[in-house]
Amino acid sequence: MSSPRILPPARRQVLVADLAAHVGARLDGDPSANVASVVLDNRRTVPGDLFAAVPGARVHGAAFADDAVRRGATAVLTDAAGAQIVRDAGCAVPVLVVEDVRAALGASAAHVHGEPAEVMTTFGVTGTNGKTTTTFLLDHALRALGRRTGLVGTVETRFGETVVPSTLTTPEAPELQGWLAAMVADDVDTLAMEVSSHSIAMHRVDGIVFDVVGFTNLSQDHLDFHGTFEEYFATKAELFGPQRARRAVVVVDDEWGARMAREARVPVTTVATAGADADWTVRDAETEAGGTRLTLVHRDGRRVPTRVALPGGFNVANAALACVMLLESGVDADELVAALGPEGFDARVPGRMEVLSDAPRVVVDFAHNADALELALRSLRTTTPGRLVVVFGATGERDRGKRPHMGAVAARWADVVVVTDDDPHGEPPAPIRAEVLAGARAATGREGPGPEILEVAPRAEAIRQTVLEAGDSDTVLLAGRGHETVQEVDGVDLPLDDRVEARAALAARTAGRERTPATPHDEGDTHA
């Protein structure tokens, strides 16, 4: 599934000779040809594109150059091996030859689109968890301040009236720069975007120097791609240097944040929510219905009172990060507090601690690694009078090591653990569930009776059964898929939205009650 291609309404024509000089490419062919945009995939080519033929993990993009040219590509950017493939295919367009295509791609796309990031204020957020939430909080505050905003991340790309669901957290550079140019054409003045570690490693954000970058935290994820934690950290750390950022705000609640703050090569402001030494610390955090009220206090005594209208202790960190990033960009503290009003950071983030109902409380959350799952469960535990029930699974073909950890965390913090499927992708689902269940059954470190551990598949059935059987004072956490609307099983995309399934079960529950006033659901309330 891929999102529709968005380009600015009027595209600039750029001479390939100028572009080659800009990115240090050897130009083979007619220097007077023009390009007006850049594309990575032959199937998405429009006339006037520069087709970037990247040697991928599976195939060399040059294999598709002839088709791209048939669709109107006017030049090709590739490496020496790609240039040979392009010539052998008899393509007559000029070829820009570089050593590393991905390394030249961001600068090429930014140049072709007129360096759009340079005319906006740009915020980039990275870290294992909290990127989407923090960018939504930034976007909410910026709009309250009267800015015209653009948002790019896992859920969607959004500006003005345009909202397009995302396929990647951080798009490839040609798509990203096309988006940014379309935003500039629509008078967007401020961008908040998520920067995944994949995107840094794969040069997707080359061509952007962010005004302010933010770091949330680091925990186990994506080790299938990065190999080691050290490598994962080093990739994220690249964002905190002068080629990619002007200044940084780092949450130093974990050791990785503290290290990022020490090793950053741009001016850093630190934020702490849990007692670490920092420039800004969170004080007087008070949980209240639907959120937390808090005050940010600077070393020099400045105080910024605010509020976040999302459940979960970690959302205090996300709001604190967003707040300090705004201050570091030059926003005046009093103006920010006034613009946010008494509700504070009041963004609705699809699939992130999204509360669907009150009795039982059904919450959909994107927690899909052990760390996020633990934090989500712990924060819901404190506000659940009945049982805490979690429905979740682990993804196939991704970081297998996290499966037993997720099972263990669920067993430690929930009263009922319902293990089901997440996105199995090409892997058979039952063995994935078995690895999660093994972790749950082996879990230790819990006081009192152990949890009830169930295996229910498919996921829609697990959600239906769990919501129907929950007591009014229970909390049901549907974890792992958040806003997602398709589930890949055995290579086939099946429609599945946790929120749709849960709402259907809640409606069935209400209908059942209307037919039979005293229902067995209430019995669950007695369980402590």
Ligand SMILES: CC(=O)N[C@H]1[C@@H](OP(=O)(O)OP(=O)(O)OC[C@H]2O[C@@H](n3ccc(=O)[nH]c3=O)[C@H](O)[C@@H]2O)O[C@H](CO)[C@@H](O)[C@@H]1O[C@H](C)C(=O)N[C@@H](C)C(=O)N[C@H](CCC(=O)O)C(=O)O
């Ligand atoms: C590991 C990874 O990121 N891989 C990306 C990489 O794939 P690849 O190297 O295997 O490419 P390939 O299939 O060999 O193809 C090589 C080239 O031929 C082109 N091609 C290929 C086939 C064709 O018919 N026509 C064509 O033009 C491709 O566009 C590509 O440029 O280049 C592709 C083209 O842009 C990306 O789609 C692909 O992302 C895949 C889909 C992906 O799932 N990426 C995930 C892991 C990712 O990036 N995730 C992060 C965040 C994760 C998180 O924080 O949770 C993200 O930012 O989304």
Ligand SMILES: Nc1ncnc2c1ncn2[C@@H]1O[C@H](COP(=O)(O)OP(=O)(O)OP(=O)(O)O)[C@@H](O)[C@H]1O
């Ligand atoms: N600051 C945080 N610390 C730890 N966990 C968090 C934090 N913020 C959010 N989470 C948890 O992580 C999940 C993902 O949150 P969010 O989508 O904001 O992060 P993300 O970094 O964008 O993740 P991804 O890149 O996987 O989309 C949430 O559903 C929540 O459970």
